[in-house]
Amino acid sequence: MKLNRRHLLAGTAAVATAPYLGGRAEAQTRAETLRYVTGAAVNTLDPTMPGATREAFGVSVNVYDRLVSFGRKQRNGNWVFDIDTIRGEIAEKVDVSPDGMTFTFHIRKNAKFHDGTPVTAADVKWSYDRAVSARSLAAAQIGTGSWTKPEQFTIVDTHTVVGKIDKPDRLALPNLCTLYAIVFNSALVKKHVTPQDPWGQNWTKDNTAGSGAYTVESFKPGEQVILRRNDAWTGGVDGKPAPFRRIICQTIPEAATRASLIEKGDADLSIDLQPSDIDTLVARGRVKAISTPQFNAFSMIAFNTKMPPFDNKKVRQAIAAALPYDSLFKAGLFERGAKLYGGTWSGTPTDASFPQPMPYKQDVAKAKALLAEAGFPNGFETFFAFNLGSAAFAEPIAALVKEALAAINIRVEIQKLPDAQISTMVTERKLPFFIETSIAWLPSTDYFFRTFLYGPQRWNYSGWNDERIADLAGKARFETDKAKYDATCKEMIAIMAEETPIVMLWQPNQDAVMPKNIDGYTYGYHRQVDFRDVKRT
Amino acid sequence: MSLAASIARRAGRRALSSVPALFGVIVFTFLLMRVLPGDPAVFFASGPNAGQAEIQMIREQMGLDKPMPQQLLLYLRDIATGNLGRSMNTGQPVVADLINRLPASLELTFTALLLALSLALPLGILAALRPNSLVDHGVRFLCSLGVCVPTFVSGLLLIYAFYYILGIAPDPTGRLDVFASQPPVVTGFILIDAAIAGEWESWWAAASQLVLPASTMALFVLAPLARMTRAAMLAVMTSDFVRTGEALGLSRRRVVLVYALRNALLPVITIMGIVFSTMLGANVLVEKVFSWPGVASYALDALLTSDYAPVQGFVLLMAFIFVLVNLTIDVLYGLADPRVSIE
Numbered sequence: 001m002k003l004n005r006r007h008l009l010a011g012t013a014a015v016a017t018a019p020y021l022g023g024r025a026e027a028q029t030r031a032e033t034l035r036y037v038t039g040a041a042v043n044t045l046d047p048t049m050p051g052a053t054r055e056a057f058g059v060s061v062n063v064y065d066r067l068v069s070f071g072r073k074q075r076n077g078n079w080v081f082d083i084d085t086i087r088g089e090i091a092e093k094v095d096v097s098p099d100g101m102t103f104t105f106h107i108r109k110n111a112k113f114h115d116g117t118p119v120t121a122a123d124v125k126w127s128y129d130r131a132v133s134a135r136s137l138a139a140a141q142i143g144t145g146s147w148t149k150p151e152q153f154t155i156v157d158t159h160t161v162v163g164k165i166d167k168p169d170r171l172a173l174p175n176l177c178t179l180y181a182i183v184f185n186s187a188l189v190k191k192h193v194t195p196q197d198p199w200g201q202n203w204t205k206d207n208t209a210g211s212g213a214y215t216v217e218s219f220k221p222g223e224q225v226i227l228r229r230n231d232a233w234t235g236g237v238d239g240k241p242a243p244f245r246r247i248i249c250q251t252i253p254e255a256a257t258r259a260s261l262i263e264k265g266d267a268d269l270s271i272d273l274q275p276s277d278i279d280t281l282v283a284r285g286r287v288k289a290i291s292t293p294q295f296n297a298f299s300m301i302a303f304n305t306k307m308p309p310f311d312n313k314k315v316r317q318a319i320a321a322a323l324p325y326d327s328l329f330k331a332g333l334f335e336r337g338a339k340l341y342g343g344t345w346s347g348t349p350t351d352a353s354f355p356q357p358m359p360y361k362q363d364v365a366k367a368k369a370l371l372a373e374a375g376f377p378n379g380f381e382t383f384f385a386f387n388l389g390s391a392a393f394a395e396p397i398a399a400l401v402k403e404a405l406a407a408i409n410i411r412v413e414i415q416k417l418p419d420a421q422i423s424t425m426v427t428e429r430k431l432p433f434f435i436e437t438s439i440a441w442l443p444s445t446d447y448f449f450r451t452f453l454y455g456p457q458r459w460n461y462s463g464w465n466d467e468r469i470a471d472l473a474g475k476a477r478f479e480t481d482k483a484k485y486d487a488t489c490k491e492m493i494a495i496m497a498e499e500t501p502i503v504m505l506w507q508p509n510q511d512a513v514m515p516k517n518i519d520g521y522t523y524g525y526h527r528q529v530d531f532r533d534v535k536r537t
Numbered sequence: 538m539s540l541a542a543s544i545a546r547r548a549g550r551r552a553l554s555s556v557p558a559l560f561g562v563i564v565f566t567f568l569l570m571r572v573l574p575g576d577p578a579v580f581f582a583s584g585p586n587a588g589q590a591e592i593q594m595i596r597e598q599m600g601l602d603k604p605m606p607q608q609l610l611l612y613l614r615d616i617a618t619g620n621l622g623r624s625m626n627t628g629q630p631v632v633a634d635l636i637n638r639l640p641a642s643l644e645l646t647f648t649a650l651l652l653a654l655s656l657a658l659p660l661g662i663l664a665a666l667r668p669n670s671l672v673d674h675g676v677r678f679l680c681s682l683g684v685c686v687p688t689f690v691s692g693l694l695l696i697y698a699f700y701y702i703l704g705i706a707p708d709p710t711g712r713l714d715v716f717a718s719q720p721p722v723v724t725g726f727i728l729i730d731a732a733i734a735g736e737w738e739s740w741w742a743a744a745s746q747l748v749l750p751a752s753t754m755a756l757f758v759l760a761p762l763a764r765m766t767r768a769a770m771l772a773v774m775t776s777d778f779v780r781t782g783e784a785l786g787l788s789r790r791r792v793v794l795v796y797a798l799r800n801a802l803l804p805v806i807t808i809m810g811i812v813f814s815t816m817l818g819a820n821v822l823v824e825k826v827f828s829w830p831g832v833a834s835y836a837l838d839a840l841l842t843s844d845y846a847p848v849q850g851f852v853l854l855m856a857f858i859f860v861l862v863n864l865t866i867d868v869l870y871g872l873a874d875p876r877v878s879i880e
Contacts, residue, residue: 035715043628050595051581051625135594205628221627222634222838223711223830248715252828256693257709260701266708389841420575420843427579427592456589458582 031536032245034518036529037258037267041222041251046204047179048136057179058528059225059249062242064182064210065235067091067105067124067161068173072522072533078292079522079533083174083442089235090119090183090211100168100480107159112232113185113211121155126186128153128163134199138180144447145175167478170485174442179526185209211235213242213532224250227531236532243520243535262287262513268536269514269521269529274392275336278511288516291509292523293338296443298355300502301401302461303433309382310432314374316500319433320360322367323503324404331396333508340504348494352486354445358497358504367408379409385425385434388418394435427458436461437508441525445489446476453496464501468492544868551867555860562856563616566849567609575843577601581625599625599845612849621853622846626838631850635832639854640725641712642824642831646816648747649754654809657759661766661805662793665774676767680760692753692826699749707745710828717742750827754820758812765808769801776800802873810866814859 040055047060071085088094090111095104111119129150131138139148146169154162165172175181184204192203208216213235214227227247236242250267252258255274261267263286273281282289303310303319310316325341343349343357371379384401386394395416402412417425425431438459440448452459454469472492479485512521512529522533578596596602600611615622621631664676683691699706707714712727720731720739728747731740773779774797782792817833824834832851839847 030716033716037710041627043626049628050591050598051628137591140591220637220830221629222835224715250710250715250828252710253825253834254693254828257696257826257828260696261708261710264701264704264708418575418841418843420577420580420841421573422575423580424574424576427576458579458592 029246033248034244034246034269034531034534034536035248035250035261035267036269036531037250037252037261038270039251039253039255039258039272042219042225042249043221044205045208045216045219046136046201047182048131048134048138049201049205050135050137052137054526054528055249055251057526059216059227060182060210061179061212061524061526061528062214062227062247062531063208063212063216064179064184065089065111065119065212066177066179066181066183067107068094068177069235070174070177070525075292075295078290079520080292080295081523081525083177083444083525086173086177087237090124094173096173100172101165103163103173104156105161105163107161108234109159110234111211113188113209114215114230115185115188116232117185117187119183119185119211120158121161122158123186124161124183125153125155126190127182127184128161130184130199131181134201136180136199136201141178141180141441142175144442144450145169145171145173147172147175168480169478170444170480171442171447171477174444178441183211185211214247217246222251224248242532244531247531259513262515265515268518269512269534271510271512271527271529273511273513275334275509275511276392278336278513279334281513286515287513290512290514290521291336292512293507294439294510294523294527295338295507296441296525297437297439297527298340298507299333299337299435299437299505300461301433301435301505302502303500304429304431304463305501306429306463307432309374309376309380312374313499314370315376316503318367318370318374318408319405319410320500320503321363321370322404322408322410323360324362324400325360325505326362327400328397329506331400332393333506336511337506337508340506348490349497352445352489352493354448354489354493355504355507356493360503362404364407371408371410376409379411381411381413382432383413383415385415385417385422385431387422387436388416390435390437391416397435423458426461429463434461435505439527443525445492446473446485449473449492449496450477453492453501462501464499466495466499468495544871547867548864551860551864559853559856559860563613563849563853564609566852567612570843570845570848571605573843577625577843577845580842595625616853621850624839624847625844626842626847627835631846634835634847635850635854636725638830638832638835641829642817642833644712644726644728645747645750645754645823645829645831646813646820648751649758649816650809650813652751653755653758653762653812656755657762658766658805660759661763662770662798664763664767665770666793668771673767676763680763683756683758684760686756687822688753688757688820689822689826691756692750692823695749695753696826706749707742709746709749709826711830712743712746713739714742714746750823750829753823753826754816757820758816761808761812762805765805766801769804770797773797773801799873803870806866806869806873810862814855814862817855817858 038055040053042053042055042059044052044056047057067090068086069089070081070083071087072079073082090107091105092108093106107119107121113119131142132147132149146165146167152164156162188209189200189204193200213230213233215230217226217228219225229242229245231241233241258270259273259277259281262270263281278289281287303316305311329335329339340355340357341360343359346359349356384398386398398414402414405412438452440451449469450473453464454460454473469492472488476485476488479488510523510527517537518534519537520533520535522530524530578592578599578601581595582591600608619632624631624634627634660676664673667673696709700709713719717739720727720734720736723730723733727743728740731743779792779797782796821833821837824831836848836851
């Protein structure tokens, strides 16, 4: 090229404007980027890995697609997931046979993995075989929907898969909406399998093979994950790509720092700020909070029904009658949630939903009488435990419990235990009583009972194993008649209210805090953010 | 024998004699972690329907199903091959995590130490030259303040003032602004890497991220350094050679900075070594408040969840660094005072 004066001038102009263009491009990227800050960390890109954190679940929801997905509905003015509307994600249509036991999934013809290869029935079959066979978290979960062996899934043609179950299970389809039933690019994963690792689990920990709305741009375990939009994605409700071009999920351990970032407008979303800070933040007027009671979760005080004196029903009832519920709700949660105490019914509930307000209220005289009946007129000594990690809300509660129980002569020592230690002691049933919060992905009454109030699993905190519950929950699971299902559920709730293996306290709010121009946030079953819903207005 | 050869010989001997200590640390941490209450397998079996089978699965994955002596032997074999196990918290090999995170901690600690020294030495000397004067009291007040305020309080205060209210500090989240470009990793020290790559914008971004956490840390360790300098200087200033120097008519500056300071430095160097090691391992709170991806917060997270491999790896690393720091201190002794010999 000949260098003349004109070229030189043009070149100089270009060089001179370059920084400004760069600056503008950057500003644009910021508007199209969602910076999400959280206290916890993503530790794997494969949500089915044992030990996967909740944040890892959140990332996988946006990176992988499932055949089907939950719809959403309005609940008290907020968007929440809806287990009763199921829509296609990779599947364009699901045909359910009249007996409710055969599901035919029709895969969208234009569904493509991130590498551009089409999603086929073989991928779905391989992914579901993996979910039920591989040693991962998936098998136990989707087993609750009667999916237990590879033979249940058959390929009809390239775009059709059939799933069969033996009994009409109410949770068969909802289970396939959960983040364990993700569809992998089987050809890609198979390149990385080894004889010791037939499902490629070591590879999927740090790599993705999905078809979801986002791809992983960078993954620094424990620090941050950056997601980039998959422009070819059409799995959304409107078939359009996700609103944000880029998502930064950053781990910021200190809640106060997260709050400042949001308020200064440097970060766009956080769902785990201190409940005590939310009101002041909102009052200062720079941010908004979308507070949704976590209607599929509950906080409770669980009694160890395997350990004396808590194996005595009367002792449990006495404590349930001695607790100062309103003060607990104020001190621990600043009343940011929905109450699960003070129910007005007695005997059998009027409503079959669960969790619902249970008929517990403070009545010290009754508590004293019950304790005397139980054979402890002079009370006893015990200890109350909580998780160090949730000290912010559990510590005031523990103090109030101690004070309230002193009134009925139960002398309580408070123990703060680190995460691993308290999990171990709960599982080994060594704690007399303690406070916990738990969540069910599929908020259906029989599922709550099967998961939290019966069986050997860790989440049955009270170790309560009443044969009546086993019988009723087993029946309810396969009951197709709504009226009969409701009757069975009410019976289970009545038994639980009477036996009091746990005292339900409340459903804490999930407070999603964001600048005012962020819109569309939906509360998900996984308690994480589905970035595909969120946009900047 | 030349100085370098002598130093090398000392270093070699030191390294060799520290092997039994390191071995002891490995075995001790290994046993300690297993004695602590809390079963990591139970904690990590966190699936919505986690049962006994899943706990067993994780136990096998972490190698906890084998008898303890066998676990220890396997662990020693792994260490010999440079494998410190895998962290359940981050899902990564511990060696990789430590390699990623150690430079972050070191960069912060070095900066903080440098900052603290550049303040503590002049303050200590000033205080010693005019004992019980206003200056001395002022220094004492500043030191007490620094040591009394816990680091997470001073950290949050600094964030509140300089980021939230004044808006001059960048957002206190890690080593580099999330929107800034990361220089190619050579040493892991962002300041050095950015300088090598010539990315001065990144260098500036990283440096400004460093200011608040380094100041928080420096404030906290100002007291031991300044007080030690003052005490040592006071002792030296009344000694014979200072009097001689003054009697010979040497300038005040020369007496103080050359003859007195050099002799007063020995205890300061000792305390500096201790302060450095403490800062590196114990300043979890600073790392937490500033989301600093360092080794200390990594170890704390692992400890809370009884994640054995990272804690063991961290302790081993710290032991190793301690050995190195002690060695460096000994070498510095020799430089500060030729009479000192560690043969």
